[in-house]
Amino acid sequence: MSNICVIGTGYVGLVTGVCFADLGNSVHCLDINEHRIKNLKNGVMPIYEPGLEEIVERNVAATRLFFTTDYTEALADAEFAFIAVGTPSGVDGEADLTYVRDAAEKIAEVIDHAIVIVNKSTVPVGTGDWVSDIIRKKRGENELEYYVVSNPEFLREGSAIHDFMQPDRVVLGSMHRQAADAVAGLYQPLRAPTLITDLRTAEMIKYASNAFLATRISFINEIANVCDELGADVREVAQGMGLDKRIGHAFLEAGLGWGGSCFPKDVKALAHMAVLHGTHPQLLQAVMEINRNQRRRVVMKLRNLVGGSLIDKTVGILGLSFKPDTDDIRESPALEIIHLLRNEGARVKAYDPQAMENTAKIIPDLELCKNPYEVAQDADGLILATKWNEFKQLDFKRIYSIMHTPVLIDGRNEWDSQSLRELGFTYFGIGQGNHVSAGA
Numbered sequence: 001m002s003n004i005c006v007i008g009t010g011y012v013g014l015v016t017g018v019c020f021a022d023l024g025n026s027v028h029c030l031d032i033n034e035h036r037i038k039n040l041k042n043g044v045m046p047i048y049e050p051g052l053e054e055i056v057e058r059n060v061a062a063t064r065l066f067f068t069t070d071y072t073e074a075l076a077d078a079e080f081a082f083i084a085v086g087t088p089s090g091v092d093g094e095a096d097l098t099y100v101r102d103a104a105e106k107i108a109e110v111i112d113h114a115i116v117i118v119n120k121s122t123v124p125v126g127t128g129d130w131v132s133d134i135i136r137k138k139r140g141e142n143e144l145e146y147y148v149v150s151n152p153e154f155l156r157e158g159s160a161i162h163d164f165m166q167p168d169r170v171v172l173g174s175m176h177r178q179a180a181d182a183v184a185g186l187y188q189p190l191r192a193p194t195l196i197t198d199l200r201t202a203e204m205i206k207y208a209s210n211a212f213l214a215t216r217i218s219f220i221n222e223i224a225n226v227c228d229e230l231g232a233d234v235r236e237v238a239q240g241m242g243l244d245k246r247i248g249h250a251f252l253e254a255g256l257g258w259g260g261s262c263f264p265k266d267v268k269a270l271a272h273m274a275v276l277h278g279t280h281p282q283l284l285q286a287v288m289e290i291n292r293n294q295r296r297r298v299v300m301k302l303r304n305l306v307g308g309s310l311i312d313k314t315v316g317i318l319g320l321s322f323k324p325d326t327d328d329i330r331e332s333p334a335l336e337i338i339h340l341l342r343n344e345g346a347r348v349k350a351y352d353p354q355a356m357e358n359t360a361k362i363i364p365d366l367e368l369c370k371n372p373y374e375v376a377q378d379a380d381g382l383i384l385a386t387k388w389n390e391f392k393q394l395d396f397k398r399i400y401s402i403m404h405t406p407v408l409i410d411g412r413n414e415w416d417s418q419s420l421r422e423l424g425f426t427y428f429g430i431g432q433g434n435h436v437s438a439g440a
């Protein structure tokens with residue numbers, strides 16, 4: 001059993017804290033957001049993440065999990081302080097390290113015993129050394145025994161608990177082997193392959209992993225667009241490629257491009273780092289450009305299918321979160337498509353099982369519906385933007401009868417094109433050879 005403090009109770013911090021508590025440790029989860037901590041103390045989750053609430057409940061009841069806004073209380077007995085605060089994009093695409101700096105300064109201010117500081121936030125290469133400097137300077141003569149370890153997180157939203165508890169690998173980077181080994185001990189019950197590197201290498205592994213996954217998606221989206229023009233089906237192309245063990249099947253689903261709180265900001269931050277240090281990240285630039293165009297392409301397609309103009313057309317959007325099983329709408333393809341549609345004069349209606357509250361905060365005048373059928377009512381086009389389960393088997397006869405113009409854009413290649421065309425819909429999927437086979 002170890003005493004752990006986790007700073008930041010977002011997707012990563014909260015999941016890290018509750019999972020370490022569930023493994024038997026005593027964990028203080030700390031946040032500067034008082035509202036969030038008050039809610040957590042009352043059992044109200046700040047995010048939608050399957051399975052999270054139950055684990056929180058169990059560990060609070062077992063007095064292994066505590067929530068606080070007070071750094072002194074949270075760090076009083078801590079052997080490990082995990083920093084899991086946000087690192088959003090700055091004005092030039094760089095990672096904004098304000099929250100990391102604040103957390104490091106606070107640790108330096110209140111701690112009075114030896115501690116391992118573990119950085120879980122995704123941070124530019126060199127940040128571990130920078131955090132170390134911040135603490136040393138802040139302490140001055142009042143020296144502190146501390147060690148900095150980089151421990152990038154690879155969990156995905158929507159399957160965060162599973163990903164944390166059954167990781168493909170644990171990566172630890174430090175200039176102090178004993179500190180890295182001590183953190184490895186916390187993960188030992190998970191029996192995952194563990195890679196220990198220096199600080200900077202661990203920080204780079206995180207960026208390189210996210211950039212590579214984003215590259216795979218942009219690659220398959222580019223292939224999808226070529227498939228459309230040439231009459232091939234990207235789904236089978238991906239299947240055929242994936243059977244090659246060197247390629248594999250994961251992250252080859254063509255669609256509306258990657259969104260979320262991480263791929264967009266991390267690819268941008270890596271490109272920014274590269275430029276700043278005199279290299280020319282052409283591939284990363286192309287990966288981002290393909291991603292932007294993927295959303296525009298769908299809007300262009302819909303415009304063509306409804307007669308060349310979207311002015312006064314009603315468009316329904318199914319799904320607002322950047323992927324299913326989360327209420328996170330950060331950089332969601334759906335939101336960008338809504339923005340593009342409204343810019344062209346369309347009236348947009350939308351529905352999402354979990355993300356409407358968050359969406360209403362940033363697009364207060366968006367027409368939100370109670371279910372997919374309300375979205376389809378009188379619509380000239382319906383776009384499947386997020387692959388939620390409940391959109392998989394809709395009553396399409398009903399939808400056909402209530403739409404004004406029966407045009408379906410299947411942005412996630414989820415629906416059965418043949419049966420929908422038989423019902424009378426004009427159907428457009430991504431990379432399904434639509435230009436040649438559908439006469440669209």
Ligand code: NAD
Pocket residue numbers: 007008009010011012013030031032033036084085086087099100102103120121122123153154155156157261262
């Ligand atoms: P988030 O925005 O959901 O949560 C961050 C939390 O940190 C907020 O609750 C905020 O109030 C709190 N915070 C900010 N400054 C603080 C401070 N000084 N002291 C205490 N709390 C503070 O962020 P997230 O999605 O959990 O991401 C955190 C980091 O993990 C980012 O660097 C991100 O790139 C990385 N990451 C995220 C994911 C993911 O799936 N979301 C996965 C892997 C890595």
Ligand code: UGA
Pocket residue numbers: 122153154155156157158210213217250251252253254255256257258259260261262263322323
């Ligand atoms: C991603 C990574 O998968 C995690 O390993 C990483 O820890 C995390 O970013 C992070 O650093 O925050 P996440 O953003 O939760 O996780 O979601 P993913 O499942 O990776 O999906 C990202 C986006 O790519 C979504 O918009 C999804 O719809 C899209 N996607 C994914 C595709 O378009 N095609 C695919 O084949 C896979």
